[in-house]
Amino acid sequence: MQKTGVEKNNDPIAAQLAPVGRETVQDRVYLELRRALVGGLFEPSQILTIRGLADALMTSTMPVREALGRLITEKALEALPNRSVRVPPITLDRMDDLLRARILIEGEAIALAATRIHPRQLSVIEGTLSEWDEMRALKHKKDVDREVTLNQSFHFEIYRACGSAVLIPMIESLWLQSGPCIRVAIYAFSEAGEVDTAHYHRSIVAALSRQDPEAAREALVADISRPFNFLRNKLQSEAASKGQS
Amino acid sequence: MQKTGVEKNNDPIAAQLAPVGRETVQDRVYLELRRALVGGLFEPSQILTIRGLADALMTSTMPVREALGRLITEKALEALPNRSVRVPPITLDRMDDLLRARILIEGEAIALAATRIHPRQLSVIEGTLSEWDEMRALKHKKDVDREVTLNQSFHFEIYRACGSAVLIPMIESLWLQSGPCIRVAIYAFSEAGEVDTAHYHRSIVAALSRQDPEAAREALVADISRPFNFLRNKLQSEAASKGQS
DNA sequence: ATTTTTGATTTGTGATCACACTTGTATTGA
DNA sequence: TCAATACAAGTGTGATCACAAATCAAAAAT
Incomplete structure (x- = not known):
């Protein structure tokens, strides 16, 4: 049997098992921040800190900083020259x-x-x-x-x-x-x-x-x-x- | 004198000094990868590894993985289900x-x-x-x-x-x-x-x-x-x- | 009273490590 | 000879640490 990654199992027992999903913590953080942004949970001009978000989301700083970087490149967040990040103000x-x-x-x-x-x-x-x-x-x-x-x-x-x-x-x-x-x-x-x-x-x-x-x-x-x-x-x-x- | 961050100096000597710039390593990596992508230095379907790029760019893995994440969100790169990243194939x-x-x-x-x-x-x-x-x-x-x-x-x-x-x-x-x-x-x-x-x-x-x-x-x-x-x-x-x- | 300076705390950045998963290669079995 | 197993190298992810820069508060000086 060719073994390319996860193999499709047709056992009657295994057929009832749903794929477990392997999303990373970074993805969850990213999606959660997205949800918060389009939902307007953050106010315009509000400043977000890595450690603050990490505490709120109960993870370490690593997934948060990567999610913030992604949101900054989509212009969903703004990188200030001070290196702090805020949700863009409305003009x-x-x-x-x-x-x-x-x-x-x-x-x-x-x-x-x-x-x-x-x-x-x-x-x-x-x-x-x-x-x-x-x-x-x-x-x-x-x-x-x-x-x-x-x-x-x-x-x-x-x-x-x-x-x-x-x-x-x-x-x-x-x-x-x-x-x-x-x-x-x-x-x-x-x-x-x-x-x-x-x-x-x-x-x-x-x-x-x-x-x-x-x-x-x-x-x-x-x-x-x-x-x-x-x-x-x-x-x-x-x-x-x-x-x- | 108000001291908000770097103060503007009007001394005749300092006036000749160009601002030194404080771009991060991550920014340089990101810009370099961008340049390589629009310039077509990478082939379509080519797989990029964090450590490989880090060695080529002579930095640690940290700035590279963040730059890759940003490029993935812009669809400039593609995240495979195997968690490896490649430049998208042409169809x-x-x-x-x-x-x-x-x-x-x-x-x-x-x-x-x-x-x-x-x-x-x-x-x-x-x-x-x-x-x-x-x-x-x-x-x-x-x-x-x-x-x-x-x-x-x-x-x-x-x-x-x-x-x-x-x-x-x-x-x-x-x-x-x-x-x-x-x-x-x-x-x-x-x-x-x-x-x-x-x-x-x-x-x-x-x-x-x-x-x-x-x-x-x-x-x-x-x-x-x-x-x-x-x-x-x-x-x-x-x-x-x-x-x- | 206002400004400056000093020190302590917070914050982002980069490096390194540990761990899990994948991939590739040899080794063993039929 | 070929497939399956076992082992080794490689890779991404997350956590933690060290360091520099920024921020803030209190104390000192004018």
Whole structure:
């Protein structure tokens, strides 16, 4: 028998055993920090220390410093000249920059996906949407974490259908970079009495099921622009009131 | 006097001293590996080992493993399930994927740059072009390394004019990923009697000086598509001749 | 009272070690 | 002769240590 790595075992006993998985500690740390970033658990301009994170995550410094290095190269974190690392601060210019890039790339991804998507995938996406509705009906608001997670899986389920191994990591990087902004915007939405977010998502799946690339792109642009525009208005009015004081 | 980090010294003696720079070993390793990748010093599918690179770069394993981790997250290298890392192999699908992404993003960057570029920057870019011509006139060919470097600075000098801190790192990542392909294509060009590459660059700067975004985008698309198309034809004919044997 | 200096603590970086897993090569068995 | 085993070398991962640079707090000097 050829012995290439782990051998496929067809014994009746072994068939019930799930593969044990061999993810490294570094991967877990990296994924956990990612989750925290897109979820907005860290505030903009907050400084992160290796040892502090290592204590919080109950590991040594080694996996943490490697995960931080990776996040810095994706621009999800920022390396200060002092050699300390912080989550990037929010500026108006940067927000516009991020939104423009997201419209360009995610718009292209969804336009590609519209032409290639399979009915099976589409039903999975619709399933995500109804799960979302259920949650929204039960616990009236408050669970922003779950909200963020569902929004994320909704979008990436679509992007995966574009079949580009190059675009998707770029979109992930963009979400990582705009995560802190989004969280601020979502909180602001919750306070301001939430607008109908579900409407945008329904028009996206409608365009997708019609296999209409440009309508899908348009609906997506409206969806991702909304929190950015909201946040921009908020920041501008804050800056104006601070300027006159 | 406030003492925030290194203090700015205005002594007549100190004024002549250039800042010494404090880049870490890890940064040097990272930049060196980057240079090697876009320059195509590594072959596709080649396996890289931490200790091997550390010996070659005359450092310990620590800076190398961190640099490798960063390159893996940018998809410039690939982590195999065996936990070994290799430079990604070239496939037709991946090439098309890369080219499509580059057309999308670099096209947008140059269209933005066309509307914002300053005459000073434009003259710098033209300077790069004439330096290129000189080199091409003197040593008839052969110096592909210098060729790659000049091509790189020509393009990125333009992209910097788009003023987007989000798009430029993405373009760098795309160049990193397509570096091995490009090198293969350039060598193939040299063998096949080089076509007029300078022509494409001249039409790019012409469109730029006219501040014509769409013409610039079009010229750029032609420029970056050329090596990909060449390589695709080459791979396809190779596959065909192998298929019939 | 304000500024400067001094010292202690914290922090990132690089090196080294221990361990587990993989890979390659010889050795043994049929 | 060929496959399977056993052993050895190689490799990635995580932990720990040493050191330099940065940060902060208290004490001293103006």
